[in-house]
Amino acid sequence: MTSPPPPASRVPPWRNIRFLRILGQVLAVVLAFLVLRWLAGNLTGNLDRLNMGLDFGFLSRPTQFQIPYRPSFDPRSPVTSMVLVGVLNTFLAGFFGILIALALGLVVGVSRLSANWLVAKLATVYVEFFRNIPPLVIIIFFAAALFTYGPFPNLREAILVGLPGSDSKLLILSNDQWGIPGFTGGRNWVAFAVILGVGFVLAVVVWAWRTSVNDRTGKPHHRLAWFLGVLTGIAIIGYLALGGPFSMSWPAQSENRRLIVGGFAMNWGFMSLTAALGLYTASHVGEIVRGSILAVPRGQNEASSALALSGFQRYRFVVLPQALRIAIPPIINQCLNLVKNTSLGTAVAYAEITALTQTSIGNGRPALQSIVVMMVVYLAFSLTISLLLNVVNRRLQLVTR
Amino acid sequence: MKASKLLAALTALLLVLAACTTGGEDTTTTTAAGGTETTEGGEEPTTTAAGGEETTTTAAETEEPAGESLLETVRARGSLLCGVNDVLPGFGVVNEDGTYSGFDVDLCRAVAAGVLGDSEAVEYVPLVADARFTALQSGEIDVLIRNTTWTSTRDGQEGATFLFTTFYDGQGMMVPASTGFTTLEELADANICVLSGTTTELNLTAVFGARGIAFNPQVFPDNEQLRPAYEAGQCEAWTSDASQLGAWKATIEGEGGEEQLIMEEIFSKEPLGPAVRDGDSAWAQAVEWSIMATVQAWEFGLDSTNVGSYAGDDPNILNFVGADGFDPGLGLDPEFAITIIESVGNYQEMYERNLGPIALVIEGSLNDLWTNGGLMYVPPYR
Numbered sequence: 001m002t003s004p005p006p007p008a009s010r011v012p013p014w015r016n017i018r019f020l021r022i023l024g025q026v027l028a029v030v031l032a033f034l035v036l037r038w039l040a041g042n043l044t045g046n047l048d049r050l051n052m053g054l055d056f057g058f059l060s061r062p063t064q065f066q067i068p069y070r071p072s073f074d075p076r077s078p079v080t081s082m083v084l085v086g087v088l089n090t091f092l093a094g095f096f097g098i099l100i101a102l103a104l105g106l107v108v109g110v111s112r113l114s115a116n117w118l119v120a121k122l123a124t125v126y127v128e129f130f131r132n133i134p135p136l137v138i139i140i141f142f143a144a145a146l147f148t149y150g151p152f153p154n155l156r157e158a159i160l161v162g163l164p165g166s167d168s169k170l171l172i173l174s175n176d177q178w179g180i181p182g183f184t185g186g187r188n189w190v191a192f193a194v195i196l197g198v199g200f201v202l203a204v205v206v207w208a209w210r211t212s213v214n215d216r217t218g219k220p221h222h223r224l225a226w227f228l229g230v231l232t233g234i235a236i237i238g239y240l241a242l243g244g245p246f247s248m249s250w251p252a253q254s255e256n257r258r259l260i261v262g263g264f265a266m267n268w269g270f271m272s273l274t275a276a277l278g279l280y281t282a283s284h285v286g287e288i289v290r291g292s293i294l295a296v297p298r299g300q301n302e303a304s305s306a307l308a309l310s311g312f313q314r315y316r317f318v319v320l321p322q323a324l325r326i327a328i329p330p331i332i333n334q335c336l337n338l339v340k341n342t343s344l345g346t347a348v349a350y351a352e353i354t355a356l357t358q359t360s361i362g363n364g365r366p367a368l369q370s371i372v373v374m375m376v377v378y379l380a381f382s383l384t385i386s387l388l389l390n391v392v393n394r395r396l397q398l399v400t401r
Numbered sequence: 402m403k404a405s406k407l408l409a410a411l412t413a414l415l416l417v418l419a420a421c422t423t424g425g426e427d428t429t430t431t432t433a434a435g436g437t438e439t440t441e442g443g444e445e446p447t448t449t450a451a452g453g454e455e456t457t458t459t460a461a462e463t464e465e466p467a468g469e470s471l472l473e474t475v476r477a478r479g480s481l482l483c484g485v486n487d488v489l490p491g492f493g494v495v496n497e498d499g500t501y502s503g504f505d506v507d508l509c510r511a512v513a514a515g516v517l518g519d520s521e522a523v524e525y526v527p528l529v530a531d532a533r534f535t536a537l538q539s540g541e542i543d544v545l546i547r548n549t550t551w552t553s554t555r556d557g558q559e560g561a562t563f564l565f566t567t568f569y570d571g572q573g574m575m576v577p578a579s580t581g582f583t584t585l586e587e588l589a590d591a592n593i594c595v596l597s598g599t600t601t602e603l604n605l606t607a608v609f610g611a612r613g614i615a616f617n618p619q620v621f622p623d624n625e626q627l628r629p630a631y632e633a634g635q636c637e638a639w640t641s642d643a644s645q646l647g648a649w650k651a652t653i654e655g656e657g658g659e660e661q662l663i664m665e666e667i668f669s670k671e672p673l674g675p676a677v678r679d680g681d682s683a684w685a686q687a688v689e690w691s692i693m694a695t696v697q698a699w700e701f702g703l704d705s706t707n708v709g710s711y712a713g714d715d716p717n718i719l720n721f722v723g724a725d726g727f728d729p730g731l732g733l734d735p736e737f738a739i740t741i742i743e744s745v746g747n748y749q750e751m752y753e754r755n756l757g758p759i760a761l762v763i764e765g766s767l768n769d770l771w772t773n774g775g776l777m778y779v780p781p782y783r
Contacts, residue, residue: 030415050538050560050679066606066618071590075606147635154634155592176592176635258590258617258637268635346597347626349619355597359620362531362598364554367538 068351069267086353094339100278105285130283143272143348147175156257168250179251182264192245199234203227269350281338292327332389336382470683480522483509484542487527490648491759501525504755505546511745515691515737520744531598534559546675550600564689566674569767571667573643578660594636604669648759693779694738698747708742
């Protein structure tokens with residue numbers, strides 16, 4: 001045994017480790033406070049010198065400019081409406097971009113590990129090409145190649161792909177907008193949306209029930225079939241009961257052939273931005289997926305071969321469930337990057353929040369406050385996405401003893 | 402324990418000291434121990450509300466509130482920071498060898514010649530339309546000469562002061578000649594190319610809204626992306642200041658593109674001129690009189706060839722060329738006019754050199770001398 005420690009004597013403060021550490025932290029806090037105060041004073045002093053204020057009153061004043069591809073936007077509505085339109089546009093680009101990125105990324109990641117030489121090489125070329133080019137360049141390339149210098153004519157002479165057997169058009173293709181079929185809400189579509197929501201919740205409950213039946217009795221759960229069955233059943237009942245709350249609407253050209261009426265119209269900025277970002281992020285997601293598949297212990301592969309599982313079954317039941325658990329945090333990161341990269345839409349005249357903020361600053365709105373609003377928007381997006389995906393992450397985490 | 406109490410007291414003391422010794426900021430002070438905020442160190446006798454000492458030592462080009470004007474700062478630096486356009490033919494372009502040329506660029510050189518005595522002592526700062534006023538506000542540039550329209554909002558909220566209007570312009574609309582459109586009404590629901598952050602956007606919305614015509618703006622950050630979209634037909638029309646449209650029409654047709662048509666209707670007032678930051682009269686006046694000297698020389702019939710050798714006895718002209726050392730107290734050299742006109746030329750020479758090639762004619766336009774029915778009228782130099 002060691003000898004008892006020497007009696008604690010009074011160590012002078014300049015040699016007392018605990019004191020010095022706390023002093024260091026105190027000094028750091030004071031220093032940070034001083035720097036922030038100096039910056040804030042600088043800001044307010046300069047703003048006062050220029051007679052500019054730091055208030056957010058500009059949010060309630062009229063926007064005074066028209067937003068591209070939103071003919072229903074009234075330029076006299078307040079700036080907050082403009083911000084909401086920007087948020088909506090950013091959301092659309094981000095949502096569809098993430099869908100493309102995740103779906104394509106999964107395929108690319110798995111393909112790169114394929115035993116088929118051609119498939120593996122194609123996936124490698126795809127990843128190395130898209131990963132190493134800045135996203136802005138890819139966006140401008142898509143816009144230029146597909147639309148500005150591309151094969152499609154002007155909207156007034158657009159290519160119309162007809163629906164066989166009727167007068168309606170299936171697709172309208174031009175270098176400005178594309179029209180695709182869509183839905184229009186008839187009467188009661190709100191009620192239908194509510195019924196659909198209720199049906200979805202019910203279907204999730206059924207899913208959980210079938211899973212617990214499987215856990216208890218071991219019978220095959222067929223939970224996906226049950227889920228879809230319940231959802232579809234409720235949707236059909238609701239549709240019939242409400243007398244057709246929505247119907248297909250086909251795209252058509254307007255009288256002066258400058259607008260697409262009916263269906264969904266996608267403008268060229270949205271399409272280039274979403275496609276380019278989807279492909280760019282998919283290359284990153286593919287690499288993440290590949291890395292996480294390779295991180296699954298080798299023994300799992302060998303064990304599944306021993307159990308005579310086919311290649312597909314091995315991926316579907318053994319490898320991917322484990323791999324995707326590891327992959328989710330970096331994928332969350334890529335999703336956030338994609339949403340932030342939508343700010344590059346300014347280069348293709350897409351009116352997402354950054355473009356609208358820059359336009360409004362250039363037209364006399366206070367720069368600092370507008371950028372603060374824009375930052376809040378992006379912060380909200382990022383926090384929401386990471387919150388949602390972290391819920392998924394936590395549910396999928398392996399519980400170890 | 403004793404150590405932690407000591408540290409808590411130390412922290413509180415340091416925060417109070419920090420709060421008190423960094424001047425009299427009124428909006429952002431928070432003192433941890435609730436100590437009283439006294440304005441120590443003496444407030445500077447400024448006209449602005451909260452100019453503490455730190456605010457003046459940070460940005461490179463902010464003036465000392467104790468009275469030093471940007472004029473002294475620029476002279477001490479020895480060069481003028483001028484915000485310009487680098488992609489607008491006729492007004493501001495970058496040449497292949499990296500030098501700048503254009504009407505606004507020549508005005509920068511005139512200011513440098515007047516204030517610094519050397520028309521080449523200019524650092525050009527190319528700016529996109531969105532960034533013009535933030536660059537001016539932050540001190541990144543000393544003067545903004547970038548085909549900028551004088552509006553009340555820019556004078557007010559944007560913290561700028563506009564000087565003598567150097568080019569009277571208006572907004573127009575350009576379409577490919579093959580379309581045959583001649584009125585704005587024919588552009589209902591059409592895509593119209595416009596630059597982001599310009600008065601053009603607001604005017605377009607206002608004019609079309611007033612006439613009840615719907616339209617769809619295609620908003621680009623600069624002309625380099627706008628022009629391919631226009632030429633590809635993604636927009637049916639291009640709206641901008643009529644002088645810009647003239648420049649682009651000449652460029653597009655000169656490079657073998659489709660023939661363009663600029664509609665007759667001019668639907669806004671666009672007085673283009675230089676701008677400086679608010680709150681510095683000495684600098685504003687130095688810049689303004691340097692620029693107005695070019696118009697005054699034109700009125701007197703002086704140009705780069707004869708300004709240095711005036712031999713008559715008109716007292717107005719003698720004052721103007723500083724013949725008897727006449728100095729009105731603007732802080733400029735008495736012979737500043739000679740320096741400017743000899744190195745850059747008078748207004749007419751600058752106009753014809755830069756804007757003649759893009760088919761802008763000075764005779765009969767709003768930019769002609771007042772004696773010929775135009776709007777170029779400068780105050781007398783006496």
